[in-house]
Amino acid sequence: MTANMTIAEYLFQRLSQLGVRSIHGVPGDYNLPLLDYIKPAGLRWIGNANELNGGYAADGYARIKGLGALVTTFGVGELSAINAIAGAYVERSPVVHIVGCPARSAQKSRTNLHHTFNDGDFSRFAAMHSYVTIAQAKLWDVRTAAGDIDQVLRQCLIHSRPVHLQIPVDMADVQISEERLQIDLSAQVSGPMRLADAAIDSILDRLCTVKRPIILIDGEIRDLVVVEGINRIVTSTKWPTWVTCFSKGLVDETLANVHGIYQGAFAPEASQKLFKESDLILCVGSHFSSANTFNFSALPDPKTTVFINETDVKILGETFEDAPAKYVIPLLAKELGQRKFENAHQQYPEIPKDSVIPFSSLPKHQPVTQDKIWRALGNMLRQGDVVLGDVGTAGYGLRDILLPTAARILLPVTWHSIGCQLPASQGVALARRDIVESSGGKGNTRTILMIGDGSFQVTAQELSTIIRQSLDVIVFVINNDGYTIERAIHGLSEEYNDIGRWNYLLAPEFFGASKGSVKTATVKTWGDLENVLGDQEIVDGKGLRMVEIFMARDDCPIGPMSTWLEKEKARTSKYST
Incomplete structure (x- = not known):
């Protein structure tokens, strides 16, 4: 040797x-x-x-x-x-x-x-x-x-x-x-594979006769080859498509047939109706945790679902082992791109899509609220952005944001460790810069973090790494005076859901930024938010930028959190009267 x-x-x-x-x-x-x-x-x-x-x-x-x-x-x-x-x-x-x-x-x-x-x-x-x-x-x-x-x-x-x-x-x-x-360590799928080919044939046979097919993309499979194949399937079939919290950003949300995250019991009635009446659901990369499925209300019916997983395919109860998605999805995308399914959706159903709220529809002097702010923040997004939402109001609210083409988003999925997204944003921003440097120095490196005050306090030290490495990160801190997600679940007014009140916009200087080198701003009203999103130093600047958004402590995004909040208000009202 x-x-x-x-x-x-x-x-x-x-x-x-x-x-x-x-x-x-x-x-x-x-x-x-x-x-x-x-x-x-x-x-x-x-x-x-x-x-x-x-x-x-x-x-x-x-x-x-x-x-x-x-x-x-x-x-x-x-x-x-x-x-x-x-x-x-x-x-x-x-x-x-x-x-x-x-x-x-x-x-x-x-x-x-x-x-x-x-x-x-x-x-x-x-x-x-x-x-x-x-x-x-x-x-x-x-x-x-x-x-x-x-x-x-x-x-x-x-x-x-x-x-x-x-x-x-x-x-x-x-x-x-x-x-x-x-020796090349890159994991490659070798083929052809007999069972995988049989699985593809079985899928195609069933798709030929369906009238109301839909597509549900989850996040267990994020390999580039698979993601490219998924997008080809969504584009060529034009069938109604939804994603999950785990997969949001993997599919182009600007396509007319992509309707955002399927939120189960919290989804629009038209979406729920189509899910129940669909005669075939093509589900890729399932990750069925409670949070990712809206407390299991977004689970597809196994009697009408084709599951394409990492290593197998399940078709209405029949399992094809050793049929990896890296092999199945590209071939399925090729076949579907060459076929016409004339029986499917002869009239496209009316289903809501995620959308951006224009500032012209928001009263400038009114306080910002959870029911609209996340779609309003969509006004600042552009191709190539990576957005992170931490556990809490940010992670739940960002489920409704409309992403531009080629934008990515990282949301709480299953582990839900509060504070994780601040250091994760450092890693994301660094990876973006490494990619740009490797490709000759061109490309968008904007990383945008939305994080609550409670989560921020858990991992705040990582601001120092962002500053020291001169990384391009825009941090929005939602200051709602404590653990709002925990207040909604239990303990609406309890001391254990309170946190220390920090001067968040002084943090950059404390963590090593020279005085005045970090652009900061405060948002309390819709007019403030519009001004911030129009400030070129914030949206197009370099290095760390930081915005503090003040919101009510008992205000939650519409959906699971607002439902929990109403139940908790009802529970606590019994003891206050």
């Missing part, structure tokens, strides 16, 4: 091959030798305020770039990040969590080291991560180290889920062969 590169060099070269340009994390004594190899590999080190934020940021980076990486130290560092890694697992974000751990000799002798439970057991932290990662490896044997790295990276790509890689501090500098770098 030719020994001509260190294990650390091999790892970072592999990440570079797979498109990673920036590494998030926090330095610690067990990972310091690893960090020495990041810059020489042509990668950028992004030091985060803490490991949890670093995990969220790596997740955001991965959702845009296709792969993210996080480096922490053993024990205290990796457990600080585990919440973010769990969220990435649930919501299918490919993050490589690299952990610098004690030397092999110390582990073999069961030395009672710091960052441990002082009992000589070095295995428990990896065991914890085995529940929230798709693959794990500890680099222990120089003969297999390169293969171990390749295996976890391949699993990360195939499953689009996090992996966990422990590297003892004495292994970072060990020399190995670079020979395996010639």
